[in-house]
Amino acid sequence: MNKALLFWGLICMGGTTISCKWFSHDKPDSKFLIGRWGFVTIADSSKVDTTKPSSGILSSIPIKDSVKTSLEFKTDSSYVIYSKEQPKKKGKYYVDSSAKTIYIQTDSIYKPLQIKEISDSTVELYLPEDSSSVHLKRE
Numbered sequence: 001m002n003k004a005l006l007f008w009g010l011i012c013m014g015g016t017t018i019s020c021k022w023f024s025h026d027k028p029d030s031k032f033l034i035g036r037w038g039f040v041t042i043a044d045s046s047k048v049d050t051t052k053p054s055s056g057i058l059s060s061i062p063i064k065d066s067v068k069t070s071l072e073f074k075t076d077s078s079y080v081i082y083s084k085e086q087p088k089k090k091g092k093y094y095v096d097s098s099a100k101t102i103y104i105q106t107d108s109i110y111k112p113l114q115i116k117e118i119s120d121s122t123v124e125l126y127l128p129e130d131s132s133s134v135h136l137k138r139e
Helices: 001-025
Strands: 035-044 071-075 078-083 085-097 100-104 108-120 122-127 132-138
Touching: 085 108
Parallel strands: none
Antiparallel strands: 035 071, 035 132, 071 078, 078 085, 085 100, 100 108, 108 122, 122 132
């Protein structure tokens, strides 16, 4: 009887652990973002010219093929946007895993970037304030 009880107890604990992972596997973890990401594309549905995004988060950074532009998320919840390897913009960020959103500090407020897709080497973000999509690739 004790062996059967122990067996079923282990089965229940294992099932609980597995089911918790099933329901939480698609939530992004802020640790995944740590590191440097290169801008691949910025698509703004309201503008034809995507070389200069209209979003306040990225507006001061020109996005062109000839200018290497990247975004680095650091472990201390800070970020740096680089253009031509020079820091152009700095601030703080935090990740709301349950909402799949990164909040980026611009001036004194935090603006949301919704996480649409994540893979091992790419991230797609959506900026609701100006309907822009940002595609990043890990460097």
